[in-house]
Amino acid sequence: MTEITHHAPDALLAAYAAGSLPQPFAIVVAAHISLCNDCRAACAAHEAAGGAVLETVGEEAVSDALRGRVLGLLDAPSVPEPQFERVGIFPGPVVEAMRGRPPRWTPLGMGIRQCILASGRQGSARLLSIPPGRAVPDHSHNGLELTLVLQGAFSDETGCFGVGDLELADQSLEHTPVADDGAECICLAATDAPLRFSSLIPSLLQPIFRI
Amino acid sequence: MTPTPTKMTPATAWMLAVRDRRDRAAFAALFDEYAPKLKGFAMRGGSSATEAEEIVQEVMLTVWRKAAQFDPERAPVSAWIYHIARNRQIDVFRKERRPLPEDPGLPSTVDLDGGAVLAVEQEANALKEALARLNPDQREMIERAYLGELSHQEISSQTGLPLGTIKSRIRLGLERLRHELRELR
Ligand SMILES: [Zn+2]
Numbered sequence: 001m002t003e004i005t006h007h008a009p010d011a012l013l014a015a016y017a018a019g020s021l022p023q024p025f026a027i028v029v030a031a032h033i034s035l036c037n038d039c040r041a042a043c044a045a046h047e048a049a050g051g052a053v054l055e056t057v058g059e060e061a062v063s064d065a066l067r068g069r070v071l072g073l074l075d076a077p078s079v080p081e082p083q084f085e086r087v088g089i090f091p092g093p094v095v096e097a098m099r100g101r102p103p104r105w106t107p108l109g110m111g112i113r114q115c116i117l118a119s120g121r122q123g124s125a126r127l128l129s130i131p132p133g134r135a136v137p138d139h140s141h142n143g144l145e146l147t148l149v150l151q152g153a154f155s156d157e158t159g160c161f162g163v164g165d166l167e168l169a170d171q172s173l174e175h176t177p178v179a180d181d182g183a184e185c186i187c188l189a190a191t192d193a194p195l196r197f198s199s200l201i202p203s204l205l206q207p208i209f210r211i
Numbered sequence: 212m213t214p215t216p217t218k219m220t221p222a223t224a225w226m227l228a229v230r231d232r233r234d235r236a237a238f239a240a241l242f243d244e245y246a247p248k249l250k251g252f253a254m255r256g257g258s259s260a261t262e263a264e265e266i267v268q269e270v271m272l273t274v275w276r277k278a279a280q281f282d283p284e285r286a287p288v289s290a291w292i293y294h295i296a297r298n299r300q301i302d303v304f305r306k307e308r309r310p311l312p313e314d315p316g317l318p319s320t321v322d323l324d325g326g327a328v329l330a331v332e333q334e335a336n337a338l339k340e341a342l343a344r345l346n347p348d349q350r351e352m353i354e355r356a357y358l359g360e361l362s363h364q365e366i367s368s369q370t371g372l373p374l375g376t377i378k379s380r381i382r383l384g385l386e387r388l389r390h391e392l393r394e395l396r
Contacts, residue, residue, distance in 0.1 A: 012363055015356075015361070018359040019301045029310075030311055047286065048286065048289075049342075050290065050294075051289030052335065052338040053353065053357040059247035063264065067242060070242060074238070078272070084313075092313035
């Protein structure tokens, strides 16, 4: 595996550790951390800071009833949370977002395919599959876009992104990612606002494709 | 059984007793130590007293059930409980499961590196002291960031802030964790 060179910035990891990221972004960060020990360590460091806040923010006395209830529930049966392991190129958090099933691709035209993983008021997360050498059409973002490479590689104005690399793009970046030659490039992409493709799909149709 | 290094904090010792021996008295001690902190934390984050106690219950039961995952060489007890508290709070209030990274595997319960445990604890202590030295405004921002009240954008726009003085402490911890994790895979 190639070395990961594009990491999650500190503020993004802090927001992830604090649980304040919208769900689509949290999926991408959790997937990147699954592939990247540097960011796993950075996230743990933020949790240590969170722990320091927990230790110092001030105490509130708890009721005796609560104490009795918790100690009385130690033997109560509990349903273990499902654990999702990596499947092929897909990190556990992506497998979880796909509910353990293989991706169901929808063609977007020009050989580009997508699979929506989550979509709602918080934004959306999707898988994108781009044929080798093909450019993802010009698009601009209203908010933030996170893209994590799961297979292949792409390049744009800001650099080359291989497996495990994470790209952040905001309003200020108008970029044209081009999939490298070789394998199809499969990415996990999340946005907190609809993506606007200027050339691929007329914007009227965008709600239909949920992009 | 885990040999107990000298000078380990009581919280770490209780947590290891819970992890390795399912020690109920140690769990009760942990409850008495952390339940009031968790309740204060949740209420500072806007929960009512009743909601806060529900969260405390969920978090402390998770501490008991997932104790096998506690690794004192990588995280102080407070960080581990913070992690669980954020998960539970999201599960309860947003009614969605927080996406979590793949599990790196359970820590060994046979050969505990006492030196590493003490290093983790010292760091946690240094972080607490760094937090206490901040001026009230900075401290308030850090607290809000880790209470989950600041958006990613708000955190990024506070240059140097959310982490401010404690940033260097986080960096130090980071270097050590990187080293640990590198050996892991
Ligand atoms: Zn990384």
